[in-house]
Amino acid sequence: MEAELKSITGGTVTSPQGFLAGAVKAGIKGEAKLDLAILYSEKPCVAAGVFTTTSIKAAPVILSQKHLKEKKAQAVVVNSGSANACTGDSGMADAVEMAKLVSGKLELSAYDVLVASTGVIGVPLPMERISTGINKIALNKDGGHDLARAIMTTDTFPKEIAISVDSELGEFTIGGVAKGAGMIHPNMATMLCFLTTDAMVDAGFLQSALQKAVDASFNRITIDGDTSPSDTAVILANGLAQTKTINEGNGGLFQKALDEVCLYLAKCVARDGEGATKLIEVTIEGAVNETQACLAARTVASSPLLKAAIHGNDPNWGRAVAALGRSRVEVNEKKLEVYMNDVCVMKQGSPVPFDKHKMSTSLAGKEVSVRLCLNLGQGKAVAWGCDLSEEYVTINSDYTT
């Protein structure tokens, strides 16, 4: 990390000044777990968001996109347990009602409230429980931790971070939380991610900075190749740190800090893929350009066969090469080099003998790297995924029953 950036111990989405949050067990999940939360800024915020690009969008995504047209927001309400997707007109009415309930509670315009829902698709929200729950939520400065838990579905740990930045424009903080676990193959967006900052940020720059950070983080992870209709990443900037206005011209350090926050959260999501036991980092070097490198990295990281092999500590590198082959990027097999955990297993298109036992032991670690050098150009990209375990299937074979 840059010298000017400092990770805050125990940092979360409410670490920046003026942000509060709270969560309750509203009973949406049908078990005694936090499942409904509000994130709130004491001051109106400049806001930006990126959302799922699939053609079937959840009602809260459509509503939040509409509310973000003015590039401002002051609160986010989010539930887990139901995605409020494929729920028709009544699903949209429910999302609108959630925003209204929060606007009433916090005395805001409903347009300043963003809405997000995650969980089962095609199940209506239990609006009575949500209404009662919203009433009960108490906002406080430490509430980010509860919010991070309340948005979890099959996640096994909360994902939260905050970084303080000592910049020429003033000191400020960026915080964030995310949830992932399944249906993760982001495309122009991610699962759920809420970001906050007390910096003063130009609205146009905030949107482009978020898009850039998401492209290099959430858009580089894959769990199972399925894309969620609920993908949402939003950032709220309230300016309470009284920095100079950060914009395209002076925003380099802000961008770096935002990139760090998003990358940390994205890697948490990859590591915590449903049933995952390790993080897989796929690096493509020497592609003809960065776009091709990125496509290749994502394709290799998403190969179920490679993921299953790595789960079993099996150095079956041919599966990485097969996935590269189907990625449609330019490849000259005779120039190809492949490394697993930095051991060369293929060079100039031919297998290189290696100690299988030693490699298998090395693959048993918590992080596995697969590196493919195409030796055709300067294109480089990294993507992150996780191993595919029996547990992934078990989790997903009785999700609604």
Place this chain on the structure above:
Amino acid sequence: MEAELKSITGGTVTSPQGFLAGAVKAGIKGEAKLDLAILYSEKPCVAAGVFTTTSIKAAPVILSQKHLKEKKAQAVVVNSGSANACTGDSGMADAVEMAKLVSGKLELSAYDVLVASTGVIGVPLPMERISTGINKIALNKDGGHDLARAIMTTDTFPKEIAISVDSELGEFTIGGVAKGAGMIHPNMATMLCFLTTDAMVDAGFLQSALQKAVDASFNRITIDGDTSPSDTAVILANGLAQTKTINEGNGGLFQKALDEVCLYLAKCVARDGEGATKLIEVTIEGAVNETQACLAARTVASSPLLKAAIHGNDPNWGRAVAALGRSRVEVNEKKLEVYMNDVCVMKQGSPVPFDKHKMSTSLAGKEVSVRLCLNLGQGKAVAWGCDLSEEYVTINSDYTT
């Protein structure tokens, strides 16, 4: 099936006149199983093939494509246990040697021998065992059954069929065998499929008929979204049934029979996906055109989340809709209807209540149908896949170790 087509009990790739085959346990797999086979026609054949479209092609694929340039062939040699892919120049030399050994044994030109290999990627072929094995292979009329077994890798049953055709152009037979199991998401080709016929067929028509049959069968199945560098489907036509020459103008019935043979084999492959316990048939109706319908059907059939849900008899239809959403085909959610095993679960974009227990019992059958009606146009397509089980992961987590 058309009245003129008749399935032959116990039919296989050697059912058409003049085709012989044989297989041996050459020890390539390191276990006492058939793993090396030859298919042979007593008469030179007109031949056609379709092959993997990935950029990393196995050596036998490159060689067979070269040998097929003259649109003729008389024998196929195939091994399981090693795919001879990512094996560099020595891999290509091994493929050439396999063709030479068979041409010597059968007194043919090496150019009339096609080669196929399936198994682990990146492992050189044990050429001494292959040489000894080829010497030992005895060809006979019933040999198709042994060949069907010799090409199996993680397949749990041999896939073979023959159909006799009573046509105005004369009586003839089409036979075929295939292997699948994993790394199955064909694109312009399939895993391994060998087809034979004793009809007299025009070479140009044979190629287009094969392509058409493959498009509607092997190109409609998916197991895990991974594409193999070894995908090969070839057909040999020896003319021994003394039909009139079948061509574009009179080949309707031939096409139908070939379609039937390929569809049967493709569905066998889908049903026998690694770890699979059931066949999933995904039908898209009312897409704006057939191309979009096909893309949507393949995307839905390949969703790991839907496949895992169906494995657990969980009617989590939202996952089918989410996969449709990410398929990039034109969808109007408000017009969408979804059926699982012919029970409507979503209509006009809203969930339709159904008896979950009854549905779950129905999903426990050996075949599950998922139908999505887009109500936008006339485009219709069917794709086949299988459920995703813990066993898929277990099989693939220790394939080489």
